[in-house]
Amino acid sequence: MAQAYWQNGITEKACFSLFCRRLPVNRGFLVFAGLDDIIDYLEEFRFTNEDIEYLRSLNIFESEFLLYLKTLRFRGTVRAMKEGDIFFANEPVVEVEAPIIEAQIIETYLINQINVQSMLATKASRIVVAAKGLAVVDFASRRTQGLDSALDFAKLSYAAGFSGTSNVLAGREFGIPIQGTMAHSFINAFIDEKSAFRAYAKSFPKFCTFLVDTYDSIQGVKNAIVVAGEMRAEGNNLFAIRIDSGDLFDLTNNSRRLLDQSGFSDVKIIVSGGLDEFDIQALLEKGAKVDGFGVGTKPGVSSDAPWTDMVYKLVEYAGQAVVKLSSGKVTLPGPKQVNRILDKDGYFTGDILSLKSEKISDKTVSLLQEKMVSGERIVEKSRIKDIRICLAEGIKSIPGKYKTIVNPEVYSADISPKLGELDDLIKSNIKSKLSL
Amino acid sequence: MAQAYWQNGITEKACFSLFCRRLPVNRGFLVFAGLDDIIDYLEEFRFTNEDIEYLRSLNIFESEFLLYLKTLRFRGTVRAMKEGDIFFANEPVVEVEAPIIEAQIIETYLINQINVQSMLATKASRIVVAAKGLAVVDFASRRTQGLDSALDFAKLSYAAGFSGTSNVLAGREFGIPIQGTMAHSFINAFIDEKSAFRAYAKSFPKFCTFLVDTYDSIQGVKNAIVVAGEMRAEGNNLFAIRIDSGDLFDLTNNSRRLLDQSGFSDVKIIVSGGLDEFDIQALLEKGAKVDGFGVGTKPGVSSDAPWTDMVYKLVEYAGQAVVKLSSGKVTLPGPKQVNRILDKDGYFTGDILSLKSEKISDKTVSLLQEKMVSGERIVEKSRIKDIRICLAEGIKSIPGKYKTIVNPEVYSADISPKLGELDDLIKSNIKSKLSL
Numbered sequence: 001m002a003q004a005y006w007q008n009g010i011t012e013k014a015c016f017s018l019f020c021r022r023l024p025v026n027r028g029f030l031v032f033a034g035l036d037d038i039i040d041y042l043e044e045f046r047f048t049n050e051d052i053e054y055l056r057s058l059n060i061f062e063s064e065f066l067l068y069l070k071t072l073r074f075r076g077t078v079r080a081m082k083e084g085d086i087f088f089a090n091e092p093v094v095e096v097e098a099p100i101i102e103a104q105i106i107e108t109y110l111i112n113q114i115n116v117q118s119m120l121a122t123k124a125s126r127i128v129v130a131a132k133g134l135a136v137v138d139f140a141s142r143r144t145q146g147l148d149s150a151l152d153f154a155k156l157s158y159a160a161g162f163s164g165t166s167n168v169l170a171g172r173e174f175g176i177p178i179q180g181t182m183a184h185s186f187i188n189a190f191i192d193e194k195s196a197f198r199a200y201a202k203s204f205p206k207f208c209t210f211l212v213d214t215y216d217s218i219q220g221v222k223n224a225i226v227v228a229g230e231m232r233a234e235g236n237n238l239f240a241i242r243i244d245s246g247d248l249f250d251l252t253n254n255s256r257r258l259l260d261q262s263g264f265s266d267v268k269i270i271v272s273g274g275l276d277e278f279d280i281q282a283l284l285e286k287g288a289k290v291d292g293f294g295v296g297t298k299p300g301v302s303s304d305a306p307w308t309d310m311v312y313k314l315v316e317y318a319g320q321a322v323v324k325l326s327s328g329k330v331t332l333p334g335p336k337q338v339n340r341i342l343d344k345d346g347y348f349t350g351d352i353l354s355l356k357s358e359k360i361s362d363k364t365v366s367l368l369q370e371k372m373v374s375g376e377r378i379v380e381k382s383r384i385k386d387i388r389i390c391l392a393e394g395i396k397s398i399p400g401k402y403k404t405i406v407n408p409e410v411y412s413a414d415i416s417p418k419l420g421e422l423d424d425l426i427k428s429n430i431k432s433k434l435s436l
Numbered sequence: 437m438a439q440a441y442w443q444n445g446i447t448e449k450a451c452f453s454l455f456c457r458r459l460p461v462n463r464g465f466l467v468f469a470g471l472d473d474i475i476d477y478l479e480e481f482r483f484t485n486e487d488i489e490y491l492r493s494l495n496i497f498e499s500e501f502l503l504y505l506k507t508l509r510f511r512g513t514v515r516a517m518k519e520g521d522i523f524f525a526n527e528p529v530v531e532v533e534a535p536i537i538e539a540q541i542i543e544t545y546l547i548n549q550i551n552v553q554s555m556l557a558t559k560a561s562r563i564v565v566a567a568k569g570l571a572v573v574d575f576a577s578r579r580t581q582g583l584d585s586a587l588d589f590a591k592l593s594y595a596a597g598f599s600g601t602s603n604v605l606a607g608r609e610f611g612i613p614i615q616g617t618m619a620h621s622f623i624n625a626f627i628d629e630k631s632a633f634r635a636y637a638k639s640f641p642k643f644c645t646f647l648v649d650t651y652d653s654i655q656g657v658k659n660a661i662v663v664a665g666e667m668r669a670e671g672n673n674l675f676a677i678r679i680d681s682g683d684l685f686d687l688t689n690n691s692r693r694l695l696d697q698s699g700f701s702d703v704k705i706i707v708s709g710g711l712d713e714f715d716i717q718a719l720l721e722k723g724a725k726v727d728g729f730g731v732g733t734k735p736g737v738s739s740d741a742p743w744t745d746m747v748y749k750l751v752e753y754a755g756q757a758v759v760k761l762s763s764g765k766v767t768l769p770g771p772k773q774v775n776r777i778l779d780k781d782g783y784f785t786g787d788i789l790s791l792k793s794e795k796i797s798d799k800t801v802s803l804l805q806e807k808m809v810s811g812e813r814i815v816e817k818s819r820i821k822d823i824r825i826c827l828a829e830g831i832k833s834i835p836g837k838y839k840t841i842v843n844p845e846v847y848s849a850d851i852s853p854k855l856g857e858l859d860d861l862i863k864s865n866i867k868s869k870l871s872l
Contacts, residue, residue: 001622004639010625054608060640100625107619108603111578112586119581142547143743145555145581150548152582167544172490183543185750186437188758189446189536192869203440204496213762219870246763297743306742307579307733314621322624326649327682433628434655 002101003065012318014100015335016107017092018114019313024305028408029398031125031391032085032093033156034117036381038110039372042074045106074102078372079356081338083382084121084159084390085367086398088351088411091338093118095356095368100317107312115310120153123277123302124160125395127295130277130405132284135292137179138165139272140300153300159387163292174384181242181270181294187214197227205236209270212255213245221255225262240268242294248273249288256289270294276303277405323426332419333426339364339416347399354416438537439501448754450536451771452543453528454550455749460741464844465834467561467827468521468529469592470553472817474546475808478510481542510538511811515792515804517774519818520557520595520826522834523803524787524847527774529554531792531804536753543748551746556589559713559738560596561831563731566713566841568720571728573615574601575708576736589736595823599728610820617678617706617730623650633663641672645706648691649681657691661698676704678730684709685724692725706730712739713841759862768855769862775800775852782833790852 005011020030047055047069055061055069076098087093094114096103127136138157141150154170164179165171171178182200190196197210210227212220221241228238241259243251248271259267271283272294280293297303313331314322321333335356341364343349354360356368371379401409415423441447456466483491483505491497491505512534523529530550532539563572574593577586590606600615601607607614618636626632633646646663648656657677664674677695679687684707695703707719708730716729733739749767750758757769771792777800779785790796792804807815837845851859 001616001618004618004622004636005625007639008635010635014621014625016621051608055604058607058614060643104619104621108578108586109583112580112583115579116581142544143551143746144548145552145737145742146584146588147545147548148582148584150544168491171494172487178494180437182437182440183540184760184762185450185452185540185543186440188750188760189441189450189753199444199446200440203443207496215761215866216870217763244762245765301581301737301742303742306581306737306739310579312578314624317625324620324624325651326620326680327653329681430651434652 002069002105003061005101005104006065006068007062011099011101013097014103014314014318015316016096016103016312017315017331017336018094018096018110019090019092019311020087021090021309021311021329023089024308026406026408027122027305028402028404028411029086029088029122030118030308031121031160031394032081032087032114032118033083033121033159034113035080035083035094035371037113037117038094039078039377041109041113042078042106042372042375043377045074047072072102072105073375074098074106075375076102076372077370077374079368080371081367082369082390084387084394086348086394087338087367088413090332091351091353091413092336092368095335097335111310111312115308116149117152117156118310119302119305119308120149120300121156121160121391123299123305124153124157124162125391126277126405127157127280127293127299128161129395129403130280130284131293134290135163136161137292137294138162138167138300139180139294139296141167141296143297144300150300155384157299159384159391161388161392176384181209182211184211184214187211193220194223194227197224198230201227201231201236201238205231205234207239208236209240209242210238211242211244213243217243217246217251218254218258221258225258225264228264228267229262238264238267240270240291242270242272244271244273249283249286252288252290268292272296274298281405321422321426323423323430325427325430332415333422334419336368336419338367338413340367342397346397348397348411349399351411351413352416353413353419355418355422358416358418360416438505438541439497441537441540442501442504443498447535447537449533450539450750450754451752452532452539452748453751453772454530454532454546455526455528455747456523456554457526457745457747457765459525460744462842462844463558463741464838464840464847465522465524465558466554466744467557467596467830468517468523468550468554469519469557469595470549471516471519471530471807473549473553474530475514475813477545477549478514478542478808478811479813481510483508508538508541509811510534510542512538512808513806513810514808516807517803518805518826520823520830521803522784522830523774524849526768527787527789527849528772528804531771533771547746547748551744552585553588553592554746555738555741555744556585556736557592557596557827559735559741560589560593560598561827562713562841563593563716563729563735564597565831565839566716566720567729570726571599572597573728573730574598574603574736575616575730575732577603577732579733580736586736591820593735595820595827597824597828612820617645618647620647620650620680623647629656630659630663633660634666637663637667637672637674641667641670643675644672645676645678646674647678647680649679653679653682653687654690654694657694661694661700664700664703665698674700674703676706676727678706678708680707680709685719685722688724688726704728708732710734717841757858757862759859759866761863761866768851769858770855772804772855774803774849776803778833783835784833784847787847787849788852789849789855791855791858794852794854796852
């Protein structure tokens with residue numbers, strides 16, 4: 001495509017808009033994430049000599065075009081929401097203005113990163129909403145779709161409010177608390193379960209969680225109580241037990257009773273084993289005696305919605321607004337602004353999608369702001385603790401009916417009169433051309 | 437866990453087994469992939485000085501243990517299936533024998549890579565089965581969960597029989613044919629659709645596919661026919677049209693008729709737009725006039741089964757076979773072999789799970805073979821074209837009832853008498869200890 005643009009003189013400035021056409025099932029909101037990575041990418045964007053030689057070997061590119069690619073850099077403008085912002089269907093989260101080849105050739109990277117990071121940040125936020133303030137730890141790394149999404153999920157789930165991650169590299173890279181317990185193999189390696197618990201207590205006397213379901217969960221709790229008693233005699237406290245299989249409602253309630261009866265009401269109960277926000281909500285609604293959750297597989301791949309309908313569409317070329325009319329995939333024309341209205345208590349009460357150039361009101365918040373100008377970053381990188389604060393405030397500001405875990409109401413942005421007029425004009429122009 | 441093993445003298449040799457407990461929905465078989473990456477990882481495995489300093493800063497590790505980690509290398513043995521092998525539930529695909537800390541600490545990486553690569557190779561194979569010999573191109577990169585899984589899917593889908601990928605980096609890295617067409621933005625950037633087609637034909641006169649659904653698909657086909665006529669006058673042939681939205685059955689049949697009536701029966705019809713193996717099968721069963729498919733979003737995340745129940749379990753420690761009995765997660769003891777029986781036509785007729793040391797028959801194929809010994813690779817890296825051949829043969833050898841797209845029959849491995857005896861013995865030992 002780039003060569004065809006170049007050979008045909010299609011090199012004017014373009015504006016592309018990145019947005020999600022429809023929210024996935026049961027999603028009442030999405031969380032924006034991935035901006036810092038795309039800015040890093042755009043700042044470093046270039047073809048190496050090896051890249052050029054590979055392209056030359058394909059015999060489909062002309063030499064002059066390859067010379068052009070060799071010096072190509074991204075020198076455009078990026079307007080975007082900020083990391084951790086809440087967004088809804090059809091709202092641009094990133095807009096790129098640059099000569100069309102620069103803006104087009106980055107498409108795949110931009111969609112990929114904003115799609116996966118926003119999807120994972122959203123999934124993690126839903127878990128946090130369902131857990132109603134209880135601690136949640138990320139155990140996802142072994143089952144994410146690759147290694148970079150393991151790091152992404154560790155980072156984004158912490159930003160969403162998790163208390164820590166079992167991914168030690170993420171701990172080092174992002175300064176996230178690392179947390180973990182033993183695996184079943186640890187129990188299996190000892191002559192019996194109590195020996196394994198004693199060994200672990202010896203190594204981690206101050207922060208110790210016992211996995212109790214390797215052979216028989218209730219017997220495991222009884223063994224944990226024995227070792228917790230030995231620990232107490234030495235001035236240490238067992239932090240928690242973890243149950244990873246079976247009927248978690250029955251097992252947690254029975255474990256709580258056994259622990260309390262034995263004088264260990266301070267020992268917490270953590271559950272894990274294929275949990276997602278639906279399971280967590282169901283357990284808490286039934287009144288399970290649980291103090292925290294370890295989650296991994298399903299959240300780490302956003303299993304009920306493992307992709308979003310994120311797209312990157314040309315909305316203006318050479319100063320002319322454009323649209324597509326493909327069945328089910330119609331776009332709105334022109335560079336835009338997302339204007340958010342808050343009520344006096346800070347709740348979102350509505351968004352207005354407007355032309356970028358349009359003045360809506362002093363009272364709305366303009367969510368798209370310049371992040372790169374002439375190919376250079378003009379805002380500092382987000383710190384994970386700032387994203388965590390922004391996201392917590394954002395989630396709090398979503399009215400309850402839009403953030404239920406199942407079947408939330410649809411929050412849809414209004415279209416400003418000027419954007420509506422432009423849309424009508426462009427679409428009727430195209431239709432009259434088509435009918436000629 | 438490693439520190440607790442080390443501090444408690446649990447440092448003997450262990451055997452861990454990597455297998456999938458249950459196949460995901462509608463999966464009658466899985467395709468093994470990821471071996472070469474895990475061998476590379478194990479060969480390079482070490483803690484850097486920066487890693488050690490980070491761990492020290494956590495104040496939970498003792499200095500001598502950190503010194504031990506600093507010199508830790510993987511020196512174990514890896515037995516595994518080969519890239520592209522077909523496997524079923526509960527069959528070990530990788531077994532690792534090493535001192536327990538070495539074998540344990542690599543768990544997350546091993547599960548992650550074998551899980552994601554096997555899952556994507558399986559999904560791509562299902563698409564190839566459904567497409568019944570028609571060409572399929574990988575368009576997944578923009579929606580995979582991260583960049584490494586985009587490369588993985590490009591590689592693995594080519595191994596599974598796709599004809600090419602739109603991921604140019606994968607083309608360079610793995611020598612895969614790169615294929616692609618224009619995006620809607622390309623059409624939008626021109627004054628009208630015909631101008632866009634003409635420009636593209638000028639740039640790629642020998643291999644040119646027109647995307648026809650930007651404004652109106654049938655009008656788009658008519659415009660493609662006009663430009664195809666102009667191309668023919670200059671001695672070139674339009675290769676294909678692509679339809680990316682709408683009712684693909686009606687549109688392809690109408691397009692075929694229009695093309696044929698205009699003398700362009702050589703122009704192929706390619707469809708895309710959220711397709712997976714279920715859609716492809718349905719289109720072909722209805723008799724859609726289609727010559728090829730572009731697939732992306734759903735296959736690239738294995739959307740109907742975005743994770744598998746892949747686990748890595750201790751099966752032997754210090755020469756003693758071990759098991760876990762957790763509800764729904766019971767394991768079989770000891771290092772194993774997967775023995776496959778083929779009939780005279782080469783079809784799989786059954787697998788036998790046996791002890792590694794057990795002799796089953798000269799007529800079965802032993803699927804687990806040594807790939808690393810003493811921490812060193814002893815087999816060459818697989819070449820993608822060899823995996824492609826192995827996988828095509830493997831798929832052909834699966835009896836039809838196990839490879840239907842929907843509700844395949846369950847192919848389950850038998851357990852050898854000796855493995856069964858050992859399992860009974862170990863489990864009754866544990867149960868008698870629990871009841872004490």
